[in-house]
Amino acid sequence: MTTIKDIADHVGVSFKTVSRVLNNHPSVSEETRTRVWAAVQELGYRPNAAARSMRTGKSHTIGFITDSIATRPHAGNVILGAQHEAWQHGRLLLVVNTEQDPTMEEEAISMMLERQVDAIIYAAWYHRPVSPPPMIKGVPCVLVDCFVEDYSISSVVPDEVRGGREATEQLLKNGHHRVGFINNEDKIPATFGRLQGYRAALTAHGIDFDKELVIEGQSDSSNGYECAQHLLSLSDPPTALFCFNDQMAMGAYEAVKERGLGIPEDIAIIGFDNLELIAATLRPSLTTMQLPHYEMGRWAVDYLMGIVDGDQERLPVHEKLECPLVARQSVT
Amino acid sequence: MTTIKDIADHVGVSFKTVSRVLNNHPSVSEETRTRVWAAVQELGYRPNAAARSMRTGKSHTIGFITDSIATRPHAGNVILGAQHEAWQHGRLLLVVNTEQDPTMEEEAISMMLERQVDAIIYAAWYHRPVSPPPMIKGVPCVLVDCFVEDYSISSVVPDEVRGGREATEQLLKNGHHRVGFINNEDKIPATFGRLQGYRAALTAHGIDFDKELVIEGQSDSSNGYECAQHLLSLSDPPTALFCFNDQMAMGAYEAVKERGLGIPEDIAIIGFDNLELIAATLRPSLTTMQLPHYEMGRWAVDYLMGIVDGDQERLPVHEKLECPLVARQSVT
Numbered sequence: 001m002t003t004i005k006d007i008a009d010h011v012g013v014s015f016k017t018v019s020r021v022l023n024n025h026p027s028v029s030e031e032t033r034t035r036v037w038a039a040v041q042e043l044g045y046r047p048n049a050a051a052r053s054m055r056t057g058k059s060h061t062i063g064f065i066t067d068s069i070a071t072r073p074h075a076g077n078v079i080l081g082a083q084h085e086a087w088q089h090g091r092l093l094l095v096v097n098t099e100q101d102p103t104m105e106e107e108a109i110s111m112m113l114e115r116q117v118d119a120i121i122y123a124a125w126y127h128r129p130v131s132p133p134p135m136i137k138g139v140p141c142v143l144v145d146c147f148v149e150d151y152s153i154s155s156v157v158p159d160e161v162r163g164g165r166e167a168t169e170q171l172l173k174n175g176h177h178r179v180g181f182i183n184n185e186d187k188i189p190a191t192f193g194r195l196q197g198y199r200a201a202l203t204a205h206g207i208d209f210d211k212e213l214v215i216e217g218q219s220d221s222s223n224g225y226e227c228a229q230h231l232l233s234l235s236d237p238p239t240a241l242f243c244f245n246d247q248m249a250m251g252a253y254e255a256v257k258e259r260g261l262g263i264p265e266d267i268a269i270i271g272f273d274n275l276e277l278i279a280a281t282l283r284p285s286l287t288t289m290q291l292p293h294y295e296m297g298r299w300a301v302d303y304l305m306g307i308v309d310g311d312q313e314r315l316p317v318h319e320k321l322e323c324p325l326v327a328r329q330s331v332t
Numbered sequence: 333m334t335t336i337k338d339i340a341d342h343v344g345v346s347f348k349t350v351s352r353v354l355n356n357h358p359s360v361s362e363e364t365r366t367r368v369w370a371a372v373q374e375l376g377y378r379p380n381a382a383a384r385s386m387r388t389g390k391s392h393t394i395g396f397i398t399d400s401i402a403t404r405p406h407a408g409n410v411i412l413g414a415q416h417e418a419w420q421h422g423r424l425l426l427v428v429n430t431e432q433d434p435t436m437e438e439e440a441i442s443m444m445l446e447r448q449v450d451a452i453i454y455a456a457w458y459h460r461p462v463s464p465p466p467m468i469k470g471v472p473c474v475l476v477d478c479f480v481e482d483y484s485i486s487s488v489v490p491d492e493v494r495g496g497r498e499a500t501e502q503l504l505k506n507g508h509h510r511v512g513f514i515n516n517e518d519k520i521p522a523t524f525g526r527l528q529g530y531r532a533a534l535t536a537h538g539i540d541f542d543k544e545l546v547i548e549g550q551s552d553s554s555n556g557y558e559c560a561q562h563l564l565s566l567s568d569p570p571t572a573l574f575c576f577n578d579q580m581a582m583g584a585y586e587a588v589k590e591r592g593l594g595i596p597e598d599i600a601i602i603g604f605d606n607l608e609l610i611a612a613t614l615r616p617s618l619t620t621m622q623l624p625h626y627e628m629g630r631w632a633v634d635y636l637m638g639i640v641d642g643d644q645e646r647l648p649v650h651e652k653l654e655c656p657l658v659a660r661q662s663v664t
Contacts, residue, residue, distance in 0.1 A: 022442075037438075041467050061426075061447075070427070071412040073405025073609050080403040083429050087436070092443055094393075095402070095427040097415050104419070106369075110354075111424055115393075135373050221613040247613055254615055257589075277405050277609050281553040281579055283586055 002043040010039045062086050062301060063112035063120040063139075064093045065132075067100040073277065075125045078144055081297025082121060089305050091118065106133045113138050119304040122146070123297075127157050127189045140307040142300045145293075147318065154303065156296045156319040160190050163289045163323030164197020164242075165204075167270050170287070170325060171240040172205045174332055176268060178213065180231040180238035182224060182248050185216040191244070194272065198242060219244055224251025232259060232267070240268040240331075246278040249286055249330075268331045272323070284329035292321040334375045342371045394418050394633060395444035395452040395471075396425045397464075399432040405609065407457045410476055413629025414453060421637045423450065438465045445470050451636040454478070455629075459489050459521045472639040474632045477625075479650065486635065488628045488651040492522050495621045495655030496529020496574075497536075499602050502619070502657060503572040504537045506664055508600060510545065512563040512570035514556060514580050517548040523576070526604065530574060551576055556583025564591060564599070572600040572663075578610040581618055581662075596664045606658050616661035624653040 008018045013032060020028050021036040028036075064082060069075045079095065086093050094117060096108040109132075112120060119139050122132050124146035131148065132141075143155035171179045181198045184191045199209055215230055217223030224243060231238055232255060243249035249271035256267045263269055263284055271279060271288035279286040299319060307314055340350045345364060352360050353368040360368075396414060401407045411427065418425050426449060428440040441464075444452060451471050454464050456478035463480065464473075475487035503511045513530045516523045531541055547562055549555030556575060563570055564587060575581035581603035588599045595601055595616055603611060603620035611618040631651060639646055 037467065041470060070402060070415070071408045073408060073607070076403045076405060076408065079427070080429055083402070092426060092428060092440075092447075094424060095411075096424060097412055108424075115424075135369065138373060221615065225615065247609075250613060251615075275405070275609060277579075277607060278613075281582060281610075283553065283557065283583075 006043055007036060007039045010043060011035050060091050061094045061115065061117050062091050062304065063109070063115075063117040064095045064123065065105065065108050065112070065120060065136075066095070066097055066123040066125065068097060068125050069123055070095060070097045071099075072125050074273070074275065075123075075145065075291070075293050077293035078123050078297040081294035081299075082123075082144075082301050083297070085298040085301035085305075089301070089309075091301075091305075093121075102133070106135065109133055109135050109138075118308045121297075121300045121304070123300075127160065129189075140304050142303055144296050144300045151316060151318055154314075154316045154318070156299050156303075156321060157189070158291050158296070158323050159320040160193025160323075161197045161200070162320075163272065164194030165201045166197070166323070166325060167194075167242050167272060167289050168198045168201035169204075170270055170331060171242060171268055172201060172207070174240070174268060176238075176240035177207060178210075178236065178238040178240070180228075180241045181214045182227040182231070182241060182243045182252060183214060183216045184219040184244040184248075186219065190272075191216075194244060213238055217248070219248055221247045221251035221254075224248030225254050226251070228252035228255035232256065232261075239266070241270070243269065243271050245273045246271040246275045246286060246288055249288070250278055250282060253282055253286075264330050264332045270331055274326050279326070279328065282330075287328045287331040288326050289323040290326050291323055295321050338375055339368060339371045342375060343367050392423050393426045393447065393449050394423050394636065395441070395447075395449040396427045396455065397437065397440050397444070397452060397468075398427070398429055398455040398457070400429060400457050401455055402427060402429045403431075404457050406605070406607065407455075407477065407623070407625050409625035410455050410629040413626035413631075414455075414476075414633050415629070417630040417633035417637075421633065421641070423633075423637075425453075434465070438467065441465055441467050441470075450640045453629075453632045453636070455632075459492065461521075472636050474635055476628050476632050483650055484648060486646075486648045486650070488631050488635075488653060489521070490623050490628070490655050491652035492525025492655075493529040493532070494652075495604065496526030497533045498529070498655070498657060499526075499574050499604060499621050500530045500533035501536070502602055502663060503574060503600055504533060504539070506572075506600060508570075508572035509539060510542075510568065510570040510572070512560075512573045513546045514559040514563070514573060514575045514584060515546060515548045516551040516576040516580075518551065522604075523548075526576060545570055549580070551580055553579045553583035553586075556580030557586050558583070560584035560587035564588070564593075571598070573602070575601065575603050577605045578603040578607045578618060578620055581620070582610055582614060585614055585618075596662050600663045602663055604655070611658070611660065614662075619660045619663040620658050621655040622658050623655055627653050 004018050008015045021033050098104040120141040123144035127145050129149050130146040147155040215227045217227045241252050271286050274288045274290040279288045336350050340347045353365050415425050430436040452473040455476035459477050462478040479487040547559045549559045573584050603618050606620045606622040611620045
């Protein structure tokens with residue numbers, strides 16, 4: 001087994017210098033760094049994290065369990081945010097995608113505990129209540145974009161109500177008084193929260209809620225198209241549409257264009273989620289509200305590190321993060 | 333420190349039964365499993381992977397280093413495929429997203445070697461040549477959706493030429509003789525390969541290559557729109573368009589619709605990549621070629637496990653996987 005001393009002898013520098021390079025200490029010249037790493041490779045030296053983990057009881061990894069974030073194109077930024085923050089704390093993420101299979105979830109958590117992860121993040125690809133295996137409480141843990149009904153585990157989710165309010169206000173501020181809302185039909189927090197926000201914005205602007213202007217459908221582009229068709233054919237149609245998500249907005253675009261109307265000059269449209277693939281590529285590009293995926297990922301790691309490094313117990317918290325406006329070309 | 337014996341005494345079962353539950357052996361009743369896991373949790377027992385790793389020199393993890401697959405919506409299925417295959421082999425993926433920062437790449441690889449990963453996957457979010465840090469060769473490794481120019485490291489990539497040929501043939505088979513090709517302008521393997529495939533298909537069908545029918549632009553929807561506008565205004569316009577990717581096809585849809593033409597009855601359109609968010613939601617839904625992301629992920633792990641478990645050296649291989657047709661509604 002190659003030791004640090006072997007590397008030092010081989011390169012002709014001190015033990016301390018090699019140690020500094022291995023720990024990425026800045027006070028070593030680029031040239032020496034390069035030579036040390038070349039020797040590390042040549043001699044096959046490996047600093048032994050397993051031994052260190054045995055000694056300290058810490059693995060410097062954070063388990064990241066998710067239903068399907070790594071698979072689906074919607075929420076990858078949760079991983080990125082968590083990864084960035086973990087990196088700042090000298091930790092790696094151990095990511096497992098369970099596809100919500102309870103057996104795989106249990107096995108993943110068990111394997112993570114076995115590998116002595118410092119903490120676990122349990123993240124969903126969309127905001128919903130969950131029932132994680134109780135074993136998860138074996139280490140500090142936090143739920144991302146999901147929550148347990150009794151709030152006994154800390155969680156971080158998007159502020160759906162505020163997002164819905166601000167999306168609607170963006171239309172009201174631009175002089176629209178008849179604002180249609182094309183909502184999702186699923187009974188999930190985003191559906192309820194965004195509707196509540198829509199109503200709150202109307203109230204704040206002294207506009208009566210008109211249930212004729214709210215329509216529900218499956219949250220895809222076909223249903224966005226159908227719902228927009230319906231709202232645009234009302235006797236007193238809206239001049240602006242708030243769509244539950246960007247896919248529904250994509251369908252609404254089709255309906256507006258088919259009637260020979262222009263976006264945003266005849267009909268303003270605002271979406272939700274900021275799926276770049278859709279929002280940035282629609283013509284005109286879509287103004288929408290951004291889900292705080294990146295921020296939730298960062299928040300989760302930051303919160304966990306406060307517990308792990310601070311060695312303190314905390315009561316569960318439930319954080320709601322803002323969904324900021326991403327202004328593009330579909331609202332005036 | 334809690335031992336397996338403590339758990340066995342607590343639950344009132346044998347040492348062997350507890351061991352079986354911990355190793356997910358099927359021959360234990362659901363009731364006993366539940367009681368054992370409850371005791372594991374209550375008594376705080378943790379099978380010590382660090383100790384096992386010290387003993388066996390194997391960590392049962394596979395490092396997965398990527399530029400940005402976890403962040404971007406394009407290639408998440410590489411992680412899913414690798415994860416599924418790794419799971420079959422009782423291994424977890426240690427995923428790190430480096431954003432192509434060379435320092436972060438080196439640190440990630442160094443941390444992975446330190447944690448004694450059994451193997452490393454180095455994956456790009458689109459097919460391109462790469463220069464991974466040489467340290468990566470410290471363990472069995474494979475490149476996914478990328479390759480080194482001298483092919484000294486094994487790699488798996490999409491068969492771009494075959495994909496381009498089959499996309500074009502799909503249009504030719506449907507009776508189209510004037511097939512436009514809206515290509516990417518970037519000098520990358522997908523650009524060259526798909527063009528080569530387009531030409532091969534024409535040749536195989538006895539159709540002369542007409543350079544007027546090939547146009548290049550940035551691979552986004554605006555440029556897809558502009559390029560389609562150009563091709564449709566030719567004196568002898570195409571009746572079918574093969575688009576470099578689904579975003580360009582999305583723009584081509586706009587151009588076709590603006591001219592009052594129908595898809596597929598007037599103009600057939602085929603894309604590439606099968607980005608579900610776009611291809612499945614366009615109206616009509618887009619026929620396209622699927623990038624073998626999932627299959628490349630699986631292939632990579634399967635290949636690595638052959639080396640790790642088989643304890644054998646292998647010469648580097650360079651695998652090209654098929655891009656299968658996903659038939660939807662935009663081609664007749």
